[in-house]
Amino acid sequence: MGRNVVQKIFESHLLDGELKAGEPVSLRVDEVYTQDATGTMAWLEFEAIGVDRVRVPLAVSYVDHNMIQSNFRNPDDHLFLQTAAARFGAYFSKPGNGICHQVNLERFARPGWIGLGTDSHTPTNGGIGMIAIGVGGLEAATVMAGLPFEMRMPRVVLVRLTGRLQRPWVTAMDVILELLRRLTVKGGVGKVFEYGGPGVSDLSVPERATITNMGAELGATTSVFPSDEVTRRYLKAQGREEHWIPLQADYDAEYDEVIEIDLGSLEPLVARPHSPDNVVPVREIDGLRVDQVCIGSCTNSSYQVMEMVARVLRGRSVAPHVSLLINPGSRQVYEMLARDGALADMVAAGARVLEISCGPCIGMGGAPGTGQVSLRSYNRNFRGRCGNKEAEVYLASPLVCAVTAVKGELVDPRQLGIDIEMPQEPEVFINSDSLLIPPPADPEGVQIIKGPNIKDVPLKEPLSDLIEAEVVLKVGDNITTDDIMPAGAQVLPLRSNIPAISEYVFHHIDPEFPRRALRAKERGGGIVVGGENYGQGSSREHAAIAPMYLGVKAVIAISFARIHRANLINFGILPLVFMDPSDRERINTGDILRIEGVREVIQGEQVYLVKNLSSSEEFSVRSDLSEREKRLILAGGLLPYAKQVAGSYVSG
Ligand code: MIC
Ligand code: SF4
Numbered sequence: 071m072g073r074n075v076v077q078k079i080f081e082s083h084l085l086d087g088e089l090k091a092g093e094p095v096s097l098r099v100d101e102v103y104t105q106d107a108t109g110t111m112a113w114l115e116f117e118a119i120g121v122d123r124v125r126v127p128l129a130v131s132y133v134d135h136n137m138i139q140s141n142f143r144n145p146d147d148h149l150f151l152q153t154a155a156a157r158f159g160a161y162f163s164k165p166g167n168g169i170c171h172q173v174n175l176e177r178f179a180r181p182g183w184i185g186l187g188t189d190s191h192t193p194t195n196g197g198i199g200m201i202a203i204g205v206g207g208l209e210a211a212t213v214m215a216g217l218p219f220e221m222r223m224p225r226v227v228l229v230r231l232t233g234r235l236q237r238p239w240v241t242a243m244d245v246i247l248e249l250l251r252r253l254t255v256k257g258g259v260g261k262v263f264e265y266g267g268p269g270v271s272d273l274s275v276p277e278r279a280t281i282t283n284m285g286a287e288l289g290a291t292t293s294v295f296p297s298d299e300v301t302r303r304y305l306k307a308q309g310r311e312e313h314w315i316p317l318q319a320d321y322d323a324e325y326d327e328v329i330e331i332d333l334g335s336l337e338p339l340v341a342r343p344h345s346p347d348n349v350v351p352v353r354e355i356d357g358l359r360v361d362q363v364c365i366g367s368c369t370n371s372s373y374q375v376m377e378m379v380a381r382v383l384r385g386r387s388v389a390p391h392v393s394l395l396i397n398p399g400s401r402q403v404y405e406m407l408a409r410d411g412a413l414a415d416m417v418a419a420g421a422r423v424l425e426i427s428c429g430p431c432i433g434m435g436g437a438p439g440t441g442q443v444s445l446r447s448y449n450r451n452f453r454g455r456c457g458n459k460e461a462e463v464y465l466a467s468p469l470v471c472a473v474t475a476v477k478g479e480l481v482d483p484r485q486l487g488i489d490i491e492m493p494q495e496p497e498v499f500i501n502s503d504s505l506l507i508p509p510p511a512d513p514e515g516v517q518i519i520k521g522p523n524i525k526d527v528p529l530k531e532p533l534s535d536l537i538e539a540e541v542v543l544k545v546g547d548n549i550t551t552d553d554i555m556p557a558g559a560q561v562l563p564l565r566s567n568i569p570a571i572s573e574y575v576f577h578h579i580d581p582e583f584p585r586r587a588l589r590a591k592e593r594g595g596g597i598v599v600g601g602e603n604y605g606q607g608s609s610r611e612h613a614a615i616a617p618m619y620l621g622v623k624a625v626i627a628i629s630f631a632r633i634h635r636a637n638l639i640n641f642g643i644l645p646l647v648f649m650d651p652s653d654r655e656r657i658n659t660g661d662i663l664r665i666e667g668v669r670e671v672i673q674g675e676q677v678y679l680v681k682n683l684s685s686s687e688e689f690s691v692r693s694d695l696s697e698r699e700k701r702l703i704l705a706g707g708l709l710p711y712a713k714q715v716a717g718s719y720v721s722g
Contacts (some may be wrong), residue, residue, distance in 0.1 A: 071322065071323075071324060072319070072321060072322035072323040072324070073262055073319070073323055074226055074228070074266075074319040074320075074323040074324070074325060075199070075264050075266075075294055075295075075296050075317055075318070075319050076201065076226045076262050076264050076294060077089055077226070077323075078182075078317065078319075079182055079183075079184060079200075079294070079317075080095065080097065080184075080201070080223070080518035080700065081097070082182070083097045083100075083184045083364070083451060084096075084097060084098075085097060085100045085218050085558070086218070087181040087223070089221075089223055089325060089339075090223055091223055091224065091225045091226075091260075092222055092223065092225075092260075093222065093223050094220060094221070094222055094223075094696045094697070094698065095220070095221060095222070095223050096218040096219070096220045097184055097218060097219045097220075097221070097371060098184070098219075099126055099184050099185065099186055099213050099218075099219050100126065100127050100128060100180070100183040100185060100340050101126065101127065101128040101129070101130070101178060101179075101183060101184075101185035101186070101190075102124070102126050102128075102130075102185070102186045102187070102210050102213055102214050103129065103131070103132060103170060103174055103178075103185070103186075103187045103188070104129075104130075104131050104132065104151075104170075104187070104188045104207065105132045105133070105134055105135055105170045105187070105188060105189050106132065106133040106134065106135050106136050106147060106148065106151055106565075107135035107136050107432075107557070107562055107565050107610070107663070108133075108188035108206075108207045108565070108609060108610055108611065108612075109131055109132070109133075109151055109207070110147050110150060110151065110524065110565055110566040111189060111207040111208075111527060111565065111566065111611060111612070111615070112188050112207030112210050112211050113131070113150070113151060113154040113155075113158070113206070113211070114484060114524070114526070114527050114566070115207055115208050115211035115527055115678075115709060116154075116158060116211040116214055116215060117154070117158075117518070118526075118527055118709060118713070119212065119215045119709070119712050119713055119716045120221055120713060120716065121214075121215040121216065121716050122158075122323060123158055123159045123513070124158050124159045124160055124214045124215075125214065125215060125216035126213060126214055126216075127689055128161075128178060128459050128542040128569045129159065129160035129161070129214055130159075130160055130161040130162075130163060130170075130174065130176075130178060131151050131152075131154070131155040131160045131161065131162050131163065132163040132167070132168075132170035132285050133148055133151060133162075133163065133164060133167075133305050133604055134163075134165070134167075134168065134169045134170050134426075134427050134428055135164040135427070135428045135432055135434065135557075135562065136434065136436055136562045136563060137165050137425060137427045137434070138435060138559055138563075140559070140563075141261065141563070142433075142521060142522070142523070143521070143523045143563040143564070143566075144563055145521075146519075146520075146521025146522070146523055146524065147163070147521070147523070147524070147563075147565070148164075148165060149519050149521070150518065150519060150520050150521065150524055150566070152164070152507070153516060153517060153518045153519045154518050155507075155509065156507075156509060156516045157348040157511055157513050157517075157518050157653055158214075158509075158510045158513070159513060159540055160509055161506060161507065161508055161509060162506075162507040162509075163505065163506050163507075164505040164506070164507065165427070165505075166397075166401060166425070166426055166505055167400065167426070167505035167506055168399055168400030168401050168402070168403075168404075168426050169367070169371065169399045169400065169426070169427065169428055170187065170189060170368070171187070171189070171191050171192065171195065171279075171283065171368040171399075172194070172368055172371050172372070172399035172400045172403070173399075173400050173401075173402075173412040173506075174187070174194070175195055175197060175198060175275070175276070175279050175500065175519065176194055176308055176400060176402055177308070177403075177501075177503065177506065179195040179198045179200050179202070180198065180199075180200060180313045180315075181198055181199030181200060181297030181301055181313075181314060181315050181316075181317050182199065182200070182203075182297070182315050182317055183190050183200045183201070183202075184200070184201045184203075184219075185200055185201070185202045185203070186203050186204075186205045186209070186210055186213055186219060187203075187205070187210070187434055188204070188205060188206065188207045188210045188609055189202055189204055189608075189609055190286045190607065190608050190609040191196040191204065191283050191284075191286050191368050191369075191449065192204040192205075192609075193282045193283065193285050193286055193290070193292040193293050193294075194279045194282055194283040194286070194368055195267060195279070195282070196278075196279070196282035196292055196294040196295060197275050197276065197277075197278035197279030197280075197281070197282045197301060197307075198275055198278075198279070198295070198296055198297065198301055198304070199294060199295055199296060199297030199301055199317045200294070201262075201292055201294055202292055203219075203221070203291060203292050203454075204280075204292075204609045204633055205219075205609060205636065206609055206611035206614070206632065206636060206637040206640055207611050207709075208611060208637075208640045208641075208708050208709060208712075209636060209640060209708070211712070212708060212712040212716070213631065214242055215520070215712060215716040216716060217712065217715060217716060219698075220698055221291070222260075222696070223280045224260055224261050224262045224290075224291040224516055225260060225261045225262070225327065226261070226262050226264055226325050226326050226327075226455050227258075227263050227264065227321075227325060227326060227327040227328070227329060228262050228264055228265075228266050228267075228327070228328045228329070229263050229264070229265050229266070229267075229329045229331060230247070230265070230266055230267035230269075230328060230329065230331070230562075231245075231267040231268070231269025231272075231273075231331050231333055232267055232268055232269045232330070232331070232332050232333065232334075233269055233272075233332045233334030234269065234272045234333055234334055234554050235273075235333045235336065236334065236336070236337075237262075237274050237333070237492055237711070238378060238469065238473040238490055238491075238492050239338060239469055239482075239483040239484050240333075240336050240337060240338060240467075241277070241280075241467040241468070241469055242273060242277035242278070242280040242281050242467075243244060243267070243280055243339075243369070243370060243447065243466065243467035243468070244279050244336045244337070244339045244467055245331065245333065245336065245451035246280065246281045246283075246284040246285065246287075246348075247284075247339040247340070247341060247349050247466075248261075248331060248336055248339060248349070249285075249288060249331070250284070250287055250288060250341065250346055250347040250349055251339065251347065252329075252378045253288055253321065253329075253347075253351035254288075254347040255287055255288065255289055255345060255346060255347045255548060255603065256289055256548070256602065256603045256606075256629075257288050257289065257292075257347075257361075258285060258288030258289045258290030259289040259290070259455040259603065259629070259631065259632065260291070260632070261288075261290050261291065261326075261327075262290060262291050262292050262293065262294065263282075263285050263288070263290050263292075263293040263294070264293070264294050264295075264319070264325070265278070265293070265294070265295045265296070265547070266296065266319055267282070267330075269331070269332075269333045270295060270296060270298070270300075271298065271299075271300060272333060273295075273300070274299060274300060274304065274372075274374060274495050275301055275304035276304075276372030276373070276375070276540060276593065277372075278295040278331040278539065279372070280369055280370055280372075280375075281295075282294065282295065283368055283369045283449060284346070284369055284449045286449070287346040287347070287449055288451065288605065288610075288620060289606060289631055289632070291310050291632060292617065295394070296317055296318045296319065297314065297315060297316055297317035297318075297370045298316065298318070298362050300313065300551040301314060301387055302314045302497035303495070303613060304495070307495070307496055307497055307498055307499050308501065309498070309499070309501050311450060320466065329461050331569065333634070337351050337352075337353070337482075337484075338351065338352040338353075338466065338467060338469075338470050338482050338483060338484070339351055339352065339466065339467075340352045340355065340445075340464050340465065340466040340470065340480065341451060341465040342355070342464055343453070343462045343463055343464065344450055344451055344452055344453040344462075344463070345451065345452070345548070346449060346450060346451060346465060351482075351522050352466065352480060352481070352482040353482040353485075355480060355528075356479070356480050356481050356482050356485070357479050357480065357481075358443060358464075358479055358480040359391075359443065359478065359479050360392060360443045360444070360445050360464075360474050360475075360478065360479060360480055361391065361392060361393065361438060361439065361442040361443050361444065361707065362392065362393045362394075362395070362436075362438045362442060362443070362444040362445070363388075363392055363393070363394045363395070363444070363445050363446070363471050363472075363474055363475040363518055364394075364395045364396075364397070364429075364430045364431075364436060364444060364445075364446040364447065364471070365379055365395070365397075365446075365447045365468045365471045365472065365475075366395075366396055366397035366398055366399060366424075366429070366431075366448075366468075367397060367399070367428065367429075367431045367446075367447065367448040368428070368431075368447075368449075369447065369448055369449045370447040370468045371397075371398055371400065371403060372399070372403065373398025373402075373403045373406050373407070373495075373496060373499070374493055374495055375468045376398055376403055376412065376468075377406055377407070377410075377412050377493040378415070378468070378469060378490060378492070378493060379396070379468050379469070379471075379472045380407065380412035380413070380415040380416050381412075381415075381491070381493070382469065382472035382473055382476065382488060382490060383415050383416055383418075383419035383421065383472060383475075383476070384419070385415075386419055386476050386662075387476070388420035388421065388475050389475065389476060389477060389478030390473075390478075390492070391478055392475050392478050392717050393422065394419075394420060394421045394422065394425055394475040395421070395422045395429070395430055395436050396416055396421045396422070396423050396424065397424040397425070397426065397427060397428070397429040397430065397431075398423075398426050399426070400461065401426055401504070401505055402499055402500055402501065403555065404426055405500050406496070406499065406500055407501070409500070419476075419512075423483065424436070424559075430446070430456060430457075431446070431448045431449075431450070432455070432557045432558070432562065433454075433455055433456055433557055433558030433559060433562075434557075434558070434559050434562060435457075435559065436456075436457070437456055437457030437458045437461070437558075438456055438457075438458055438461040438463070439458070439461070440458065440460045440461070441460055441461070441462075442458075442461050442462070443461075443462045443464065444456060444461055444462070444463045444464070444652075444668065444693055445463075445464045445465075445466055445470070445471055445474050445480065445592075446463060446464070446465055446466075446471065447465070447466065447467060447468040447470075447471045449465065450465075450552075450607065451463035451464065451465050451554070452550045452552045452607065453578070454552065454556065454578045455557070455558075457554045457558050457559065457687045459578060464480070466480075469483055470482075470483060473486055473488065495497070515651025523563070523564070523566055523570075524566040524567070525566065525567045525568060525569065525570075527568070527615070527709065528568050528569075528615065528618070528619050529706065529707070529709060529710065530618055530641060530706040530707050531640035531642075531706050532642075532704060532705055532706045533583055533642065533644070533668060533669060533703055533704050533705075533706060534668065534669075535666075535667060535668050535669045535670070536664070536665070536666055536667075536668065537594075537597075537623050537624060537644075537663070537664070537665040537668055537684075538594045538662065538663070538664045538665075539590065539594050539595040539597045539621075539623050539624070539662070539663060540590040540594075540595075540596055540597065540660065540661070540662055540663075541596075541597050541598075541599055541657055541659050541660060541661045541662075541663060542583065542586050542587045542590050542597065542598060542622070542659070543579070543580060543583055543586075543596075543598050543599070543659060544598075544599040544600075544632060544654075544657060544658065544659050545579065545598070545599070545601065545604075546600075546601045547601035547602040547603060547628075548601070548602065548603045548606055549600055549601070549603075549604050549605065549606070550605075550607035550608070551575065551605055551607045551609075551610050551613040552607055552608065553578060553579055553606040554575060554576060554605065554613040554617070555571070555574065555575060555610055555612045555613040555616055556574055556577050556578055557608075557610075560574075561574045561577075562712075565610075565612060568612070568615055568619050569619065571612055571616055572584060572616035572617075572619045575617075575620060577615055582595070584620055587617070587620035587621055587622060587648075588620055588621065590621060591620060591621025592621075594622050595621045595622065595623040596617075596622045596623065597618065597622065597623060597624050597625070597626060597663055598617065598622055598625045598626075599625075599626050599654060599657050600626070600627035600628070600630075601627060601654070602624055602627070602628045602629045603629055603630070603631055604625065604627035604628075604629065604630050604631065604634065605630055605631040605633070605634025605635065605637075605638075606631040606634070608633075609629070609633045609637075611640065611641065613634060613637065614634065614637035614638045614640065614641040614643055617643065618641045618642060618643055618707075622643055622667075623643065624643060624644040624645070624646055625638060625643060625644075625645055625646065626646045626647070626648065626649055626652065626654075626657075626680075626691055627645070627646075627647060627648075628651045629647060630645050630647070639695070639699050639702055639707075639708070640702065640705055640707055640708040640709075641707045641708075642702075642705075642706040642707035643704060644668070644693060644703060645693065646678065646691040646692065646693055647691060647692055647693075647694065648689070648690075648691055649677065649689070649690040649691060649692060650689065650690070651654075652674070653689035653690075656682070656687055656689070657682065657686065658684075658685075660684070661682050661684040661685065662682070662683040662684050663680050663681070663682055663683070664680070664681045664683055665674060665678050665679070665680050665681075666679070666681075669704065670694065670704065672695065672700055672704065675692075676692050676693045676694065676695060677690055677691075677692045678690065678691050678692070678693070
């Protein structure tokens with residue numbers, strides 16, 4: 071039987087397990103990268119494991135999220151990251167070099183590799199034919215310490231592309247918005263999306279990367295394209311053709327599911343507030359007055375896209391009531407736009423060109439005003455993520471964004487009568503790498519410097535046999551990690567300080583949560599009750615560590631998002647699912663739930679009887695933990711476990 075691209079890559083990295091959907095597999099990893107907002111914890115955790123040097127072929131530490139530097143916290147974090155990278159053997163990508171995924175695609179990603187990143191949009195690298203997976207910081211730290219990466223083998227979905235995009239106005243962003251429209255934010259859970267079919271050759275590597283980037287919004291484990299001549303040209307233009315290998319599915323490869331998309335039938339699409347799957351054609355809501363437009367982020371920051379945006383803006387002006395913000399994805403793209411005059415066109419049209427960073431995407435500046443409408447070429451529009459709960463955020467392609475900025479209202483660009491020529495993909499990218507610092511050959515003398523905001527990672531005690539805890543919050547479906555642990559300019563600088571950041575857990579849903587949880591902690595701890603797809607979105611492990619710090623012992627939900635579930639286990643919080651989802655209705659905030667014999671049940675059937683002491687009702691939940699996950703949860707999380715295992719690995 072023929073093999074698909076996913077099977078080929080997994081097979082060449084398989085250390086243990088069987089490549090059967092749902093089965094645990096253990097994999098060799100080629101690259102691990104971190105970004106600053108998750109990376110300070112990841113590197114503190116790496117240090118706590120006690121290994122001297124990273125034990126993967128390539129490790130990179132990026133700084134891109136947290137760059138406002140309004141006080142000592144950010145620059146202290148940056149210095150810690152730079153000194154830790156040098157000490158432990160990782161490349162350091164300095165602030166200003168670009169958003170991790172964009173830079174990694176340009177400078178490091180390789181077809182056929184497996185990579186991990188401490189960010190949910192790591193699958194961006196799938197555009198080049200790499201299996202790239204977002205993980206929590208502790209998972210990344212343990213793999214850097216030499217442990218294999220363990221996961222359950224996902225189902226493989228073929229997205230068969232035919233036809234060609236109606237350029238220039240229909241873009242790669244519309245391909246992924248169409249998938250979100252069809253499948254929703256839960257549609258990809260437990261799956262990898264492999265793209266194939268004759269339409270693939272119509273897409274450049276950065277366009278493919280836009281699609282794999284936002285596959286994260288489907289809840290997918292990752293997404294990947296084949297590696298072909300287009301990939302080779304891109305790598306050659308990046309000055310690293312030697313990293314190219316061909317990678318195609320066999321003609322008789324099999325898939326668990328097949329989805330067809332005719333690129334030629336797509337039209338400009340837009341996701342309405344407050345979810346990336348709330349997608350409609352732009353023409354259905356055109357005329358919507360827009361106050362702010364943001365272009366860039368790790369989703370849509372390539373040179374070609376930015377060049378097209380500049381061509382729309384050339385000789386035109388941003389509408390008087392609109393604020394247009396542009397955050398290019400990398401120093402390479404920025405420099406090229408500056409050299410060819412595109413930057414001048416943007417500035418002349420009235421764009422506010424921001425620093426190269428995540429910026430408004432994660433609420434680090436650029437928040438829209440109260441009741442305002444913001445149209446963004448980004449990937450997430452969860453309520454409040456932009457820095458203002460009272461704003462309405464829409465997502466669309468950079469071209470829809472650019473024409474809307476000029477017109478002042480949402481417009482289907484095909485109706486505007488603007489004619490722009492598609493820029494060619496560059497034959498050579500500028501590669502000065504001036505902000506990319508390789509690890510020193512001799513790290514012995516390097517001192518790791520930690521500012522006063524950098525606190526140790528808290529540890530949890532081993533799992534107790536009896537959980538008797540208060541329901542400290544009950545929430546609905548699709549709760550995001552932005553809901554659990556908000557980001558933004560006020561909270562992001564606290565990422566290296568768990569006691570401080572824990573004061574913001576569930577801040578937008580219930581600002582009283584931390585105090586209530588701490589009170590419950592004194593009486594035995596807390597339980598959070600969720601709905602479907604609990605913990606979707608970001609990889610931030612703070613959404614598990616901070617609740618753990620506040621005494622949360624378990625989360626009971628209808629289903630969990632992959633990365634967040636792993637983070638809960640890594641920090642010793644038991645993720646439980648209702649046997650009968652309707653039992654959820656009979657639980658209220660404030661109820662006391664009692665689960666007996668937890669340690670024994672975990673080793674057996676994993677079905678637990680929960681007694682609601684407040685209503686005298688009973689119901690059942692289960693935990694679906696793999697053998698490894700059981701070991702972690704029993705030990706109180708991955709850190710104590712990793713210390714043990716990595717230690718014996720080093721001495722052994
Ligand atoms: C995001 O887009 O939500 C982030 C900020 O990049 C996160 C990582 C983080 O919270 O630091 C992600 O996507 O994983
Ligand atoms: Fe940064 Fe936004 Fe991309 Fe997350 S989604 S990595 S915040 S640009």
